Amino acid sequence: MTWLLAFRFLRRRSSPLLAASSRAALVAVALGVAALVVVLALMSGYRAALTQGILAASGHVLVVPAPGESEDELARLFSSRQGVAAVGRTLFVPGLAATSPQAQGEVITLKAADQLPPFVPELSPSGAGPMPVAVGEGLSARLKVKVGDVVFLQLAQPSGRLAYVPARVAAVFSTGFSEFRDSWLFCRFQEMTKHGRGWGSALVEVYLKNPDDAERFAEAWGQELGPRALLRSWSEMNRELFAALRWQKITLALVLSLIVGVGAFEVASALVVLITEKRRELGILLAMGASPSLVRRTVVAAGGLLGVGGVVVGTVFGLGLVGVLAALGIPRFSSELASIYMVSRIPWQVRLGDVLWVVA
16 A cells, blocks of 8 residues: 555656656666666776786796795696696796897896796797797887897896897787786796796796685695795785775775765655645545554655666666677777776676675
């Protein structure tokens, strides 16, 4: 009875003031809900893009051997563990890359690894020639080199000395993670050791079947190995980045929730207009024996209908807008903006938990 009366009050012919205030309340709630759905889907997609980019080019657990420990022995030890997909040695070497020994170089990071990222094509052995490397398309454009060209690498060794290594561009790779695309080179670990010495102890990268287990495995293996090695998971090494993203998502959600608060005040204003205009109908209900609590519940139910309608319309509109933007590939950043946001494109990711939180 309560909901039927509330629905009839809102559906009956009303004054322009009541109609306008009801529409304003519904639109205000819908816009707030739609904004929340869109922003949460964008932030979830941004986090997923960063996670995918980080996991694509690095192991899930990084093992730093203690002085005197053999990285080969540690690699064999981890390769037999349950849940491990692959194990490989790796080196991260900073330096400069230039097209000639006299040219001004670009700051780069060279990663030599047994396990190359999936976006890097297969690199054939060099034989007696320059070391084959894969170059990101952004760095390739800045250096103005293509496949087959020779670049000169000035690499920093742990001892403080500089090593000059000629390298041949064996492949140009593309990836949505701007840092790898614009400033990283990749090569095989065997090629790195063949074309120079003095790089220090190699690290061991452990790739897991489930990357989410990295922190648990790193803690358990670290206790087992003790002082023999230092283990860090990918989530631990990027903890500050993901913590900042989480707080940014929470802050945006709270700020945009103010729009829903404005919608709540609009609903309250619509109820004031409703009570003012429906005094005669409400008086008739009381004269017919309706209790004051029934009248009160009817008015509250009318506000609930406006609020629920706004939530439904806003959720549908927000999901539809996310679908359209995803189909259009928006947002996509230029190379300058991609260097700031670290990705060239943010995918949209609608999470059921986020939608249910907004609706609640």
